[in-house]
Ligand SMILES: Nc1ncnc2c1ncn2[C@@H]1O[C@H](COP(=O)(O)OP(=O)(O)OP(=O)(O)O)[C@@H](O)[C@H]1O
């Protein structure tokens with residue numbers, strides 16, 4: 013008797029624990045919105061909402077001037093406009109390439125290369141046969157995943173060192189920084205998101221649409237572009253919207269190639285400042301409690317609202333075609349001349365565009381990797397990696413330590429909450445329940461919030477609570493960043509556990525709690541492992557969320573060992589190489605030292621990213637084998 | 640020194656490379672390369688078909704008469720669908736599928752290297768087991784194929800839509816909902832719409848693979864009626880598991896077993912006096 017009661021109690025108690033976990037995302041979203049709004053209030057009050065939103069001048073340096081009033085010098089309209097322009101341009105370029113790449117991957121990517129080599133050179137023959145063995149489809153999947161995993165700061169460097177010089181030569185040798193550079197860098201950055209989601213959408217179109225079109229005499233290209241792509245419309249549009257959200261919120265890479273002037277753009281090479289970069293550029297100058305600081309939080313609030321609107325608009329995309337408006341009345345002509353002709357050169361051309369886009373993405377990634385490796389490897393030394401770190405010659409050792417701390421602490425908190433939330437969603441919720449759809453909306457919302465906003469929130473809450481920016485505050489901030497990934501990936505794998513296993517367990521008299529922990533969770537292990545690795549990747553690559561919560565300060569190893577101190581993670585260190593290059597070496601020149609260190613650090617980050625991707629690849633492979 | 644070799648079975652490339660040649664041959668549009676003046680619409684000669692190492696069709700030979708309904712029956716897995724798909728080369732999509740022998744349609748060997756797949760499939764339409772209207776309006780579904788074959792004039796499209804729907808006996812049902820999504824129609828309506836969609840490009844032959852197996856008896860009846868009414872203008876080849884259906888509508892019936900064609904003849908004869916014992920067993924239901 014007593015035993016049964018205990019089980020019941022356990023089951024009932026567990027349920028509430030899981031519900032609390034699931035509500036974390038809701039609390040987080042409201043917390044973030046609330047805190048940032050609260051911190052913006054002084055600005056809105058002192059400057060005036062209208063002046064703030066529609067003012068065209070931003071120059072806090074005029075605050076002390078007699079001629080200017082505080083209400084005139086904090087206008088974010090130029091930044092708002094710049095954000096919109098950059099986003100539109102990057103999505104137009106990157107989104108198009110991404111959708112075509114998705115088409116390429118789904119319709120035309122061959123399984124393997126079919127190169128033939130007729131010559132006698134054994135080396136070349138070997139290389140050719142080796143190339144022919146590559147599974148191209150898997151290769152492209154990995155390319156997209158790698159592109160998605162590369163830290164945004166590395167894209168910033170890629171923009172600075174590759175894209176900007178090219179643009180500069182197009183601009184008659186003048187600077188290549190500015191609005192076009194931002195758009196191109198962003199275009200590359202949103203590629204993987206849009207491409208992989210569009211690919212999913214295309215793959216979920218039933219095969220019989222393709223067959224139907226082919227049976228009507230279509231070529232594959234006609235069927236692909238006239239039937240399958242339109243059928244995947246809602247998924248592709250959602251992918252593009254997520255790309256827009258991503259582009260609006262991206263901070264660090266844009267900051268590095270933007271030029272940074274808070275003015276309306278005049279041409280493709282105008283220096284600009286966007287909403288996100290406005291925050292990064294001036295935060296370090298803002299005194300605690302100053303109008304500037306509040307105005308920057310208010311900028312963040314505007315950004316947050318913009319992103320929320322964009323991401324929520326995904327729900328407005330109609331899921332399936334419902335027909336057109338009105339009634340069609342035919343005005344046919346019985347004598348109309350009907351001559352069927354061979355037509356349709358357009359889809360055939362688009363097919364080659366798709367192939368070209370696929371090749372372009374592969375080329376971009378390989379080039380980026382090669383570029384980073386070539387620039388960075390010569391500067392990797394044992395001392396730079398693991399030597400004693402001083403302010404004048406910092407090494408990566410403190411960053412390894414703080415990255416490790418951040419990963420451990422963030423996972424230690426986020427994993428239990430995330431897995432708990434996933435358990436609630438998959439094991440306790442009824443299908444189609446309102447509560448679940450609300451929770452899910454909040455999880456998606458949390459996932460869509462830009463890193464810089466997390467950074468502001470972490471600064472406001474955790475850094476304040478802990479008495480200043482520090483590694484621990486950064487780790488707490490990262491908990492919120494990785495929570496959605498963990499929940500989603502875990503929930504997916506929980507749902508993949510066959511119902512029959514649960515029934516078998518219940519059939520043996522086990523309670524729900526026992527079933528979940530002894531049967532369901534162990535079977536979902538791979539999914540949780542994937543979630544963990546993805547989260548590590550996210551933490552390693554993060555910069556914007558950390559600079560204001562964990563701080564940006566070069567430090568020594570003993571300092572880094574205490575998580576209550578500031579110490580940059582690897583990516584933040586990489587960012588600092590650009591933002592605050594080590595000064596004052598009159599012989600070699602300061603900035604160059606920064607750049608060399610930067611590429612050495614980027615190599616380390618790329619290797620980590622690559623390894624993490626490899627781990628996910630093997631986990632997923634082993635799961636596939638089991639099924 | 641390097642060369643690309645494409646082992647692609649779907650031959651878009653062939654299609655295009657030979658398009659010009661055919662345009663000349665056929666005096667313009669490249670689509671009317673078939674000559675359907677004879678009595679035989681499809682002539683199958685010694686066809687063997689392999690999926691990898693597995694032989695799914697063994698030495699099939701049959702003549703399918705023009706403007707008649709020919710039914711293919713036989714137990715599951717005997718190769719009916721496979722044979723049907725070889726007739727408009729939909730099996731080109733199947734990896735590792737290989738066809739030997741000759742199939743002549745409208746006096747052209749459709750497995751010739753220079754066969755134009757678009758032209759073939761325009762003339763040999765297909766209706767699938769599961770209705771597969773596109774997620775578009777009724778109107779756009781029917782206009783889909785005409786549009787890809789270069790017809791964009793509104794008057795012409797309207798004309799085609801009305802003609803196709805009337806031919807498919809759906810005009811009265813659908814004329815007021817041409818702008819509605821085709822996915823909102825009932826299963827039976829969707830299947831007839833698919834037939835209308837195939838009719839829009841005026842094919843000579845329509846292949847149907849168990850077109851009624853997913854439908855209720857009333858919808859089934861309508862489709863059977865439709866087949867009978869189309870007989871004057873198109874040749875229909877229909878695969879069915881429903882023997883009454885074959886008996887009701889087919890002029891000719893072929894019985895298949897394990898990849899072989901066991902018996903082929905007039906439907907009346909097949910059902911009343913089958914020559915082959917295995918065929919008799921199947922028809923009388925004594926067969927697994
Ligand atoms: N894509 C394929 N790859 C390999 N084998 C196949 C493929 N499609 C069909 N087969 C095999 O070829 C044989 C004939 O299949 P087919 O689909 O033509 O049978 P069917 O007569 O249409 O059967 P059913 O009445 O069940 O539709 C079967 O043994 C089947 O397993």
Ligand SMILES: [Mg+2]
Nearest residue numbers: 719720721848
């Ligand atoms: Mg079949």
